[in-house]
Amino acid sequence: MTELDLVFRARRVITAYGEVDRCVGVKDGTIVAIEPYDYDLAADTVVELGEDEVLLPGLVDTHVHVNEPGRTEWEGFASATAAAALGGVTTLIDMPLNSIPPTIDVAALQVKRKAAETQSHVDVGFWGGAVPGNEDELRGLHDAGVFGFKCFLLHSGVDEFQPLPPEDLEGVLSRIAAMGSQLIVHAEDSDAIDRAGVGGPLRSELYESFLASRPRGAENLAIAWLLERARWTGARVHVLHLSSSDALPMLASARRDGVRVTVETCPHYLTFNAEEVPDGATQFKCCPPIREAENREILWRGLTDGVIDIVVSDHSPCTADLKHLDTGDFGTAWGGIASLQVGLPAVWSGARVRGHALTDVVEWMATGPARLAGLPHKGSVALGNDADFCVFAPDAAFVVDARRLAHRNPVTPYDGRALSGVVRQTWLRGSRIDTTGTPAGKLLRRGDR
Template identity: 70%
Template sequence: MDLVLRAPRVITAEGEVSRAVGVSGGRITAIEPLDAVLSADRVIELSEDEVLLPGLVDSHVHVNDPGRSEWEGFETATAAAAAGGVTTIVDMPLNSLPPTVDPEALAVKRKSAEGRVHVDVGFWGGAIPGKLDQLPALHEAGVFGFKCFLLHSGVDEFPPLDPAGLAEGLRTVNEIDSMMIVHAEDSDEIARAPEVTGGHYADFLRSRPRGAENLAIAHVLDEARRTGARVHILHLSSSDALPMLAEARRDGVRVTVETCPHYLSFIAEEIVDGATQFKCCPPIREAENRELLWRGLADGVIDCVVSDHSPCTPELKRFDSGDFGEAWGGISSLQLGLPAVWTQARARGHALADVVRWMALRPAELTGLRHKGRIEVGADADFCVFAPDEAFVVDVAKLRHRNPVSAYHGRPLAGVVRGTWLRGREITGEQPFGELLTRP
């Protein structure tokens, strides 16, 4: 074998066990008792305070490259991912220029990423007005599915779908056996809400009411019932929607759901005025809402936890004015998802195996990457060496993200990533060797 990792604590399908894990040719080829005789070119002995996890899969990342690489970029995004135990990301189709809405734009993005990625990278396609005829060609080119908005996306080059466009898009993705991933907030409801100006977080929260999310999700579920299409609800923040999502799934609607570390970590009551680093859409809501999202995870209504890493330059956060109406909406957290979720999960009695299911196994299943997100024979040898009981305080100056902006700055977190391995090779950050993935 090329490599054997001997770990007193490993997260596998059996839960947390002691195992020796053997690797050959970038794949896991043996999972044996800890004291099994396995010979290899290199043997790594993990300590008692370390747990061997599968590399995480983050299916919601805005790399913003090419076109807005001053916001992030492939080198910094994937280096940050690796530092956070993430070995696979799937890049969103917007905020880059051009947006990934046809095969030519996908080719531009892939060329921009070639030779610059420290982890494996796949790509979502975009579904926008005037480009829905491009969905089959993008599907054939290897995108993992299609993202759409139901209201203004924040950038003019990625406009939203109206109800007729959503229906057409869902019919197409059903025909080609793909999936529509939806930013679900209702544009009319947002238009009726009070407009936010100034630095009061409470005003911003009123400008993005739960009702806008709930109405949009109900509409998506109705169209999914009618068309039979597979749909995925992005970054769920409104716990009000959990009962209808559970009911739709019981009725056979093909729907999956994600939420994000910031909705599971922060609460509106603690966000001070002018703290625009916390602005995201949909917004961080109240403490009671957060606990209901945790219950949705425990009950299986919410499938996975992914970052929605949406970075920008410090100037775009408008720290000079603290104006929530003017500031860019997005949380920068790609490197911090694992400790952020683990900190909150352990306080609620969840085990590391639960976190692995939400942040590795389920996102891999969502994207069809069956060889990712698990420690089992035949899977890619993607690993995260995690010290769950070691604590640290987040310092944005020490993160690998391009810009030193994060809502987590100064926050104490539990769990430190001590090493990340991609297909049996340790990621050092010196020479990128990640691969560009296509739909299986």
């Protein structure tokens, strides 16, 4: 074999065929050899992993709100992609909001691409948005390479990205099905939420009151409603950030019936529980909310059973003032969790104590998300794939210090939490990422090699 650019030797490598000891060879940014550990592969650079380290594929996070342009003070491509790289993520797909303009037409997509092209330390792709009145923009966005379309079934939190009304959803699904694309959906029922407070006044600083204002039933109703329309149209749909474990049986049933539905949950739903969220601790606010410990354990079972397909961050940061930490008002605080850099150790910390292996975590956080986005050359250590790697020390531990994270704003519910697993290196197409150096991430389009 021609001399390679890079070789990894590791006693533990998570490959497409499980955990093995291997020698992995890279040429021109692509994995070209996977051989036994002692195989003689010559390369310009040889990286010998320590006995406590595991070679993982680079993670793929398909749910990230970068917010640039327009709200770059919340998060921008430079800070978001640095945090991603430091967390072992080598590919992210940016949501169509909360940037201004939102990605609801080709012109807005071009603005996003221009903002990202020289700042991204990891590879970046884009979702389009489906909002009232932009049905005729969907084909153009699809042809321009978005990975699918996001919609809300209730107010998104920002006025420039309006929810799809019920009477529009079926038509949008039919258009998306005809294009061979997919609709990814924030599924909560607005009527159920509007009626959640009819039993009496809610105290804004109490987490119990906030939880009551976003009941499981709001998710369950919206998901049921979405599944039937996906059944009627044959469209491919994806349920975002599932927090209600009640919905798992109907999701499993719909899939058995042939409905084309996939499901994600997030590290915060698998890590935290409502009983432990302090009153006034608005850094924990997200929508849908973090629910009870029993609910959390059923979500873990949903992952084990394969009803939940993937785990992605839903990294949705904001400036500290918008979290209203001074008043602890859950009613007015921005609803989003900042977690892009700590997602892998958070999920691994929970997975290992429940008997899961790193192969499971890689499926949930790398291989599965790559499959969802249609990126067959990402998310696994396999011949012909991009040489994207995460060097991970699963038995190391650390305490999260929000001030030391690369997130633009030091606000996260993980602050002060002890986690297992440390990301020691991240490699993108055969080059180690240096977040202080020149960004080398590429902009991805649907259908790219």
